[in-house]
Amino acid sequence: MNVLVIGNGGREHAILLALKKSKRVEKLYCMKGNAGTAEIAENINVDYMNVEAVKAFALEHPEIDYYVVTPDDPLAVGLVDGLESIGKRCFGPNKAAAQIEASKAFAKQLMKKYKIPTAECEIFEDYGAALEYVRSKGAPIVLKADGLALGKGVLVCETLEQAEEGLKEIMLDKAFGSAGNKIVIEECLRGLKYTPGEEVSVLAFTDGKTIVPMITSCDHKRAYDGDKGLNTGGMGTFSPCPFWTEKLEKEVLKKIMIPTVKAMNAEGRKFKGCLYFGLMRTDKGMKVIEYNSRFGDPETQVVLPMLKTDLLDIFEAVTEERLSDVKIEWEDGACVCVVLASGGYPVSYAKGKEISVGDIKDATLVHAGTAVNDGKLVTNGGRVLGVVARGKDVEEARKKAYSAVEQVSWDGMHYRKDIGIKYREG
Numbered sequence: 001m002n003v004l005v006i007g008n009g010g011r012e013h014a015i016l017l018a019l020k021k022s023k024r025v026e027k028l029y030c031m032k033g034n035a036g037t038a039e040i041a042e043n044i045n046v047d048y049m050n051v052e053a054v055k056a057f058a059l060e061h062p063e064i065d066y067y068v069v070t071p072d073d074p075l076a077v078g079l080v081d082g083l084e085s086i087g088k089r090c091f092g093p094n095k096a097a098a099q100i101e102a103s104k105a106f107a108k109q110l111m112k113k114y115k116i117p118t119a120e121c122e123i124f125e126d127y128g129a130a131l132e133y134v135r136s137k138g139a140p141i142v143l144k145a146d147g148l149a150l151g152k153g154v155l156v157c158e159t160l161e162q163a164e165e166g167l168k169e170i171m172l173d174k175a176f177g178s179a180g181n182k183i184v185i186e187e188c189l190r191g192l193k194y195t196p197g198e199e200v201s202v203l204a205f206t207d208g209k210t211i212v213p214m215i216t217s218c219d220h221k222r223a224y225d226g227d228k229g230l231n232t233g234g235m236g237t238f239s240p241c242p243f244w245t246e247k248l249e250k251e252v253l254k255k256i257m258i259p260t261v262k263a264m265n266a267e268g269r270k271f272k273g274c275l276y277f278g279l280m281r282t283d284k285g286m287k288v289i290e291y292n293s294r295f296g297d298p299e300t301q302v303v304l305p306m307l308k309t310d311l312l313d314i315f316e317a318v319t320e321e322r323l324s325d326v327k328i329e330w331e332d333g334a335c336v337c338v339v340l341a342s343g344g345y346p347v348s349y350a351k352g353k354e355i356s357v358g359d360i361k362d363a364t365l366v367h368a369g370t371a372v373n374d375g376k377l378v379t380n381g382g383r384v385l386g387v388v389a390r391g392k393d394v395e396e397a398r399k400k401a402y403s404a405v406e407q408v409s410w411d412g413m414h415y416r417k418d419i420g421i422k423y424r425e426g
């Protein structure tokens, strides 16, 4: 089969690397891709936010058998619906199902209606009413712009002053554009053992009938060591999550995952694809922090290397709604991804810096913001590369990943030195 993956980041490169292992894959394509995807796939220069342009490309290329749509924004505008309308087979939710990520208000109302454990919240479109509510609740309090905001639309406010300022930024100054037309104001959850709270990312395959959680992972969202600095798209991940147990998985399946699949069906929004559960362990059990309608980035970079089963077999089973027939197996051990970022990320950063790569042993370079310019590998984004390594445990995988990091450099490169060190039990 010839398979095209939509997206430009580390997640897409990781998906392509996993698909490359499939015996059934003949040729891979990536729209638009990066320097890493170009090594294993043909990069296609079409704007994937333009549904009509992608459909036209697909009609001109009948040799492509299957499309994998991964980023949140093309899912939210209905790229899967568009491709399916011309008879193309896809992995990824349709527009109606992708609402679970595209509107936080929708997700919160769904959880409330179907009693899925999450933080208490109220939703506002009126600034005055929102301000009154924030003042009545006090801090700490969490503000979330309703729409997609590149992962930046959430403000965890420790003081009332911060909350009032944040409310103004989102609703009046429109810091996140129209994503802030509606706002979700919610209770600040605290973790069971760690401050500010222990979070786990659980990605799951679902065909709308069956849901199968993948191996768990944890993200490091802040820019600097010790969870200092601004929130980023993710500075590194490790798998599995240290506090995850079989018992916890059973609880989460029963109280969160299966009810979510059923709720989406009941709403006439059958979800088919990868459903991502961002969860927090609290003193009142596991609660949903957020849903994503797609694979996480950089979670995918540590989850897929642990997958033993053919990824294309799983994708097709989801499309054909026969996921219950597939046995999904995972490797033992652990996996770590250290993100190498451009100087200044997540605020402003330069592009086009030449990257030097030495001898990488026992690790894989997963490309995110990279390009080739005049035959040279250069930076082309904030998060540039992920260095991924496996080991018998997180500590061993960490050592391998960090020794490979020493082989990579460019002017301004920065990364966290503490990826993999958190939530250690005992």
Ligand code: AMP
Pocket: 119, 142, 151, 152, 154, 156, 186, 187, 188, 189, 190, 197, 199, 221, 278, 289, 290
């Ligand atoms: P999100 O974009 O929804 O994942 O939120 C970004 C981050 O904000 C999460 O990873 C949490 O660390 C934090 N966060 C979101 N909602 C809450 C909440 N209700 N209580 C505490 N922290 C939260």
Ligand code: GLY
Pocket: 151, 219, 233, 234, 292, 295, 296, 297, 298, 299
């Ligand atoms: N790493 C978090 C996300 O993909 O949203």
